[in-house]
Amino acid sequence: MANPVASEKSGKVVIKNIGLLLSGDIDRPILDADTIVVNDGLIVAVGKAADCELDHAQSVIDAQQTCVAPGLIDSHVHPVFGDWTPRQNQTGWIDSTMHGGVTTMISAGEVHLPGRPKDIVGLKALAITAQRAFDNFRPGGVKVLAGAPILEKGMVEQDFKDLADAGVTLLGEVGLGSVKAGYEAAEMVRWARKYGIQSTIHTGGPSIPGSGLIDKDVVLEADADVIGHINGGHTALSETHVCELCEKSSRAIEIVHNGNEKVAIAAAQAALQLKCPHRVILGTDGPAGSGVQPLGMLRMVALLSSLGGIPAELVFCFATGNTARLRKLNCGLIEVGRAADFVFMDKAQHTAGRDLLDSVQRGDIPGVGMVMIDGIVRCGRSRNTPPATAIPVVLHSA
Numbered sequence: 001m002a003n004p005v006a007s008e009k010s011g012k013v014v015i016k017n018i019g020l021l022l023s024g025d026i027d028r029p030i031l032d033a034d035t036i037v038v039n040d041g042l043i044v045a046v047g048k049a050a051d052c053e054l055d056h057a058q059s060v061i062d063a064q065q066t067c068v069a070p071g072l073i074d075s076h077v078h079p080v081f082g083d084w085t086p087r088q089n090q091t092g093w094i095d096s097t098m099h100g101g102v103t104t105m106i107s108a109g110e111v112h113l114p115g116r117p118k119d120i121v122g123l124k125a126l127a128i129t130a131q132r133a134f135d136n137f138r139p140g141g142v143k144v145l146a147g148a149p150i151l152e153k154g155m156v157e158q159d160f161k162d163l164a165d166a167g168v169t170l171l172g173e174v175g176l177g178s179v180k181a182g183y184e185a186a187e188m189v190r191w192a193r194k195y196g197i198q199s200t201i202h203t204g205g206p207s208i209p210g211s212g213l214i215d216k217d218v219v220l221e222a223d224a225d226v227i228g229h230i231n232g233g234h235t236a237l238s239e240t241h242v243c244e245l246c247e248k249s250s251r252a253i254e255i256v257h258n259g260n261e262k263v264a265i266a267a268a269q270a271a272l273q274l275k276c277p278h279r280v281i282l283g284t285d286g287p288a289g290s291g292v293q294p295l296g297m298l299r300m301v302a303l304l305s306s307l308g309g310i311p312a313e314l315v316f317c318f319a320t321g322n323t324a325r326l327r328k329l330n331c332g333l334i335e336v337g338r339a340a341d342f343v344f345m346d347k348a349q350h351t352a353g354r355d356l357l358d359s360v361q362r363g364d365i366p367g368v369g370m371v372m373i374d375g376i377v378r379c380g381r382s383r384n385t386p387p388a389t390a391i392p393v394v395l396h397s398a
């Protein structure tokens with residue numbers, strides 16, 4: 001398995017002849033630009049070719065008038081170790097997901113680890129180990145932000161300080177461990193926040209035997225940073241309660257592939273009606289009982305855009321810039337200083353759509369023609385998506 005080391009540098013990269021540039025910014029989803037210049041993994045210029053410094057590039061990519069968007073961010077995954085998931089006993093799922101345009105994944109807990117420790121020392125050790133392991137190992141180049149401990153009864157404030165001091169920045173889904181009451185969760189979420197650890201809460205019915213119900217009152221009382229899988233993972237709360245969560249909480253509204261699709265649409269539409277589309281973020285909640293979804297993020301974009309009636313360029317922001325901003329990541333937006341993590345897409349061959357955005361609004365997923373992470377090409381034509389009509393061409397690479 002080829003795994004680029006994190007220290008590899010892209011040098012100067014020029015991407016030209018971009019037909020559609022999606023910014024990831026929900027306030028301005030389409031940029032009037034056709035060129036991106038990258039240096040050592042970071043965007044250094046975005047604009048019209050005539051206004052950019054194009055000389056002396058180590059590699060030049062002709063986008064062939066296709067669409068460039070920020071690499072997709074899966075806000076909710078359950079990795080374990082390496083590129084293996086015991087949940088469906090599958091290897092290579094992260095690399096396969098990169099072929100679906102995903103460049104960053106965020107762990108909502110390494111819950112599928114066989115024999116996962118539930119004592120406090122053990123759960124802290126697992127979180128620290130997972131954080132370190134995925135920091136050192138990036139399947140397909142994908143940035144997996146892992147090390148998300150599952151809260152158990154008996155944890156005290158010092159535990160959260162210890163975790164933060166050791167480099168842990170996330171909590172696993174609150175509610176998957178023994179802490180299920182609103183008041184208990186709220187206290188631990190506050191401790192986590194105090195030490196800079198971001199929290200997510202499980203929302204809805206039990207996922208698998210052994211997990212439990214978290215209802216809207218617990219979600220509101222716990223006040224975690226992310227209302228995790230607001231559309232259930234799998235079983236959703238009622239649409240009325242989901243809409244109430246959107247209205248009464250100001251936290252991130254996370255919608256996942258492995259949830260209730262009808263409620264996914266209701267939640268996204270509620271956020272738009274409440275004029276808070278910037279709160280909507282997307283994930284897969286995979287690997288899970290329903291499988292591993294390499295194209296799960298693209299399928300969510302097509303679902304919400306087509307059946308939800310939401311312009312595709314906005315839904316791409318749910319999968320990129322919104323998540324980057326809410327989770328304070330240096331990716332997900334096409335702007336100077338951000339990571340050069342991109343997905344190149346075009347309408348799938350033989351879609352009824354006239355262009356990429358139209359095809360997505362009709363419910364078709366796009367074809368991925370290339371994925372770049374930190375300015376380095378990680379794949380050309382995707383082995384998983386339907387074939388893109390046009391794909392980018394590498395003109396020269398030093």
Ligand SMILES: [Zn+2]
Pocket residue numbers: 173202203207228229233
């Ligand atoms: Zn869950």
